Amino acid sequence: MRTLTKEQVLRCQRHAHHLDKKLPRKQRLEAVSACGLVNSPPGSWELAMAVRVAALTRDDLRSDLIETKSLMQTWSLRGAPTIFPTAEAGTFLNALAAQPDEVPIYAQPLSYTAQALAAHRHELLEALRQACAVLEHKTIVGKAQLDHDLAEAMKPFLPKTVRDHADEPSLVAENQTLLEAAVSYLLRQCALEGRVMMGERQGNQPAFTSPAVWFDHPLDRSAPPRQIVEKFLHCYGPATVQDFARWSGCGLPQAKRLWALTEADRVEIEVEGKRGWMLEADLPLLESLPPESPSIQLLGPHDPFLDLPQRGWILPDKSAQKKVWRTVGSPGVVIRDTQIIGFWNARVQREKTAVQFTLFETLDEEKRFQVQTEMAQLQTFLGRSLGTCRFVE
Structure with a gap:
């Protein structure tokens, strides 16, 4: 096990985040690729880009997100709206999608709503998957409207025992039904499965569509799942699997499954008596990065x-x-x-x-x-x- 100083590690972390030296404008996608940009509150990703990329304009960002579509936005890390390169959808989406025996990101509180609906999570999720097909035919403006429209589209795929409770008041929000609350909790999993994303905002409201419609073809989500852990370790290591779970929003069983995929690629590090893991490939940076100038x-x-x-x-x-x-x-x-x-x-x-x-x-x-x-x-x-x-x- 190698011992490092926090100064050494911080220099590597700031380099990984492109904060030690701004990227040229033409390399701006690298700033997004590092670890994705959570866009909550809306617009926060623009400031993150401005401090990482030289001579950048907001028109550049709009072009990447709306015109060339080299970037996309949907629910990903911690269940929050996240912007990442479209070419890396497999890393920021598919890798974080829960397997059947895992609780999806953001869905941990669903159990009370599911109980009130007399429904099982898997039953609700499968109905929502079917309901997301409506996004292939229309764009829905506003998150509350999305929850409502998808809840209505789910009803034909649910048994009568569930439909009987669907329009009862939500346990978590006013002006929301039980089924709309279930939609809100489970939408993140559908986003990670490539069924829903944000398109171009309409005024101050988000607009939602299907990736297949937005791009005119299905997303390529074939990247190896280990890449999301590698991105985390490159930007935040040395870290633990618990740190990865908090950053990604995964439940610990899912985080451990993904973490295990990088076992051969990481090394244990000690800093000021605390242990964590870094990518072995990042160790040469400790020697090659020059000290940052005061700023x-x-x-x-x-x-x-x-x-x-x-x-x-x-x-x-x-x-x-x-x-x-x-x-x-x-x-x-x-x-x-x-x-x-x-x-x-x-x-x-x-x-x-x-x-x-x-x-x-x-x-x-x-x-x-x-x-x-x-x-x-x-x-x-x-x-x-x-x-x-x-x-x-």
């Missing part, structure tokens, strides 16, 4: 780099961690030399953005100017101008 960097809310299992490496103060990693409404962060030194929140009013930076340590005027310059560049990328900047220490 200040802004990352947007929910940036993939913030999914590191080792939060204490980039922000040791546990009270400060609670302010950065929130259940709802996580902020963006200010990073200096691999360490989080503060966070930021933005509010848009009349095309101008007011930003507040809350700092964990003092910055001199020169560093504050760097922070403001970085923020102004991000706002320009978003098509807005930077209004006020306030620093709180």
Whole structure:
């Protein structure tokens, strides 16, 4: 077993996330390919791309997602809307689809709804698979409308004992039926099976369609399942199977099945007394990567780099961690030399953005100017101008 310092590992992790040096614009798909980009809240993937790719425009991203369709968006990691290269659908979809004896991603809470419906999960899932065929004939706008339309389309494939309860009130949300709630829980598995995806947004609403319709052909989902674990380890190793389960959203049995596929490709590493696994192929990076030059960097809310299992490496103060990693409404962060030194929140009013930076340590005027310059560049990328900047220490 090899012993490494956290500085060595962080240098590799930042390199894997393309945060040590921006990619050229023509290589922008590499930034998405690294570990996918969870797009929740909507638009967060754009900020993640802006800090990884030089001279990028939002038109580039729209072209990749809507026109050339070299990128696609559907539910994947942790059951959240995720953007990834279309050519890697097998890695970000098929690999994460649960086998019959495994609980699908996002479906863990389904049991109470299934019990109220007097139905079994497999029965509901098979009916939903059949119902997804409606997406081959029409685009559905809005998530609530999608749940409703698919629930209605499921009914002919369900026994009367289940249909009798289908329109009863949901146990988890207002203005939702039991069957619509079941659809919401199980849609992630159908997305991973290549049956539903997001198309072009209609105003502020997502639009849903079938991949076969969107691309005019079925998705190629034939990539080896081990590749999703390899991507995780490349970006977040050294890590454990439990870390992989949290990042992917898989239940532990499914995570262990996928993890085992990489047994021959990973090595155990110790950092500050804690053990984890890295890809053996990444070890040469420890010697070849040069030290990063001192810099200040802004990352947007929910940036993939913030999914590191080792939060204490980039922000040791546990009270400060609670302010950065929130259940709802996580902020963006200010990073200096691999360490989080503060966070930021933005509010848009009349095309101008007011930003507040809350700092964990003092910055001199020169560093504050760097922070403001970085923020102004991000706002320009978003098509807005930077209004006020306030620093709180």
